[in-house]
Amino acid sequence: xxxxxVISGKGGTGKTVVAGAFAALAKNKIMVDCDVDAxxxxxxxxxxxxxxxxxxxxxxxxxxxxxxxxxxxxISVCRSGAIGxxxxxxxFFCEGCALCSYICPxxxxxxxxxxxxxxxxxxxxxxxxxxxxxxxxxxxxxxxVAQIRKAGKELAEKQALDYVIIDGPPGIGCPxxxxxxxxxxxxIVTEPTLSGLHDAKRVIEVAEHFNIGVKLxxxxxxxxxxxxxxxxxxxxxxxxxVAGRIPFDEAVVKALVxxxxxxxxxxxxAANEVRKVWETIx
Ligand code: SF4
Ligand code: SF4
Numbered sequence: 082x083x084x085x086x087v088i089s090g091k092g093g094t095g096k097t098v099v100a101g102a103f104a105a106l107a108k109n110k111i112m113v114d115c116d117v118d119a120x121x122x123x124x125x126x127x128x129x130x131x132x133x134x135x136x137x138x139x140x141x142x143x144x145x146x147x148x149x150x151x152x153x154x155x156i157s158v159c160r161s162g163a164i165g166x167x168x169x170x171x172x173f174f175c176e177g178c179a180l181c182s183y184i185c186p187x188x189x190x191x192x193x194x195x196x197x198x199x200x201x202x203x204x205x206x207x208x209x210x211x212x213x214x215x216x217x218x219x220x221x222x223x224x225x226v227a228q229i230r231k232a233g234k235e236l237a238e239k240q241a242l243d244y245v246i247i248d249g250p251p252g253i254g255c256p257x258x259x260x261x262x263x264x265x266x267x268x269i270v271t272e273p274t275l276s277g278l279h280d281a282k283r284v285i286e287v288a289e290h291f292n293i294g295v296k297l298x299x300x301x302x303x304x305x306x307x308x309x310x311x312x313x314x315x316x317x318x319x320x321x322x323v324a325g326r327i328p329f330d331e332a333v334v335k336a337l338v339x340x341x342x343x344x345x346x347x348x349x350x351a352a353n354e355v356r357k358v359w360e361t362i363x
Contacts, residue, residue, distance in 0.1 A: 082237050084264040085362060086115075088249035088257060088288075089271065090280030095300035096270045098333055100248035101125035101342040102355040104207040107363065110244035112205070113233035114212040115226045115260040117198070122248045125342050128203030128210050136213065136225050138197040140177040142170050148189035155181035155190060173218055195219065200229050202236070209236055223255030230259065244363070253280075253287045261293055268324060268362055269297045271312060273305035278312050285321065298325040298358050325358035327351050 087103070089096040097116070104112050104126055114122040142163070144155075149168055156164045159181055163174035182190040197220070200213035211233040215222050230247070237245045249260035249267075261267060267288045271281040281297065288295045297316055302309040309326070316323050328350045336346035344352045 084245040086247040086249045086264045086267045090284035092251035094270050094272045099270050102344045105342040105344045106359045111209045111237045113247045116250040117213040117215045117222050117225045126205040128205050132202040134200050136198040137194050139195045140192040141172050141175045143193050145189045223259040226256045226259035253283050266294050273308040296322045296324040300327045301329040302326040303328045324361040325354050327354045
């Protein structure tokens, strides 16, 4: 069983378009949407929910008003300004340090675990799909990514699947590292812009740090042939195989509007090139 992560370094490069196409092209696989801060692969895969799980992470202080004597000690120690003058806690400001619960002379403050989001196991016409939704203003998306990666891998092993295909988050932070750990190959989808190249370089460094084999695809390469060439030169100098040059194609937008993967929507130039990318990756 091979694990393949589709990442980008920056948002908006077309990573999910490629991952969605892989869902249609790959046989005997599970899809995992690790972009938990802004999940959108479900818009193409149309999942039918089978399992729903709470994601618990971090803690928040809660004051028991029956025990609180309004002494104000907790207000003075909270460095986050999370406790108002009326001794009530603004949960979005609370950092969960628990100091207030230690100093309250009346034992009126307890720490409660946060429900920071949900993760799901679904059926799709493309096979099983593990995805998640991080709660508003919640942190620890790296931990949630690790959770769904684990669930996806276990399901793949149980069902003897050949691939785990991961739609990764943008950037180079904790959720990206959690998406990359232990994968066999990372496909970087970039675009021919200076920021696309800059952010692709950063995520390549991250992947290489973890000894992960990297391939790169340039999406909408024909919108700026000069920068596309710069990207290819960079790849050549750094032994990074270019798995595909996907042309700009209005059919991609039309496919997204209809909630379809590009390879199912139309026989077009972009779909043909994405097919070639999958042949290279698999
Ligand atoms: S320290 Fe305890 S008793 Fe004092 S105001 Fe805070 S919660 Fe109430
Ligand atoms: S847990 Fe820490 S951040 Fe939260 S209210 Fe108490 S002292 Fe403030």
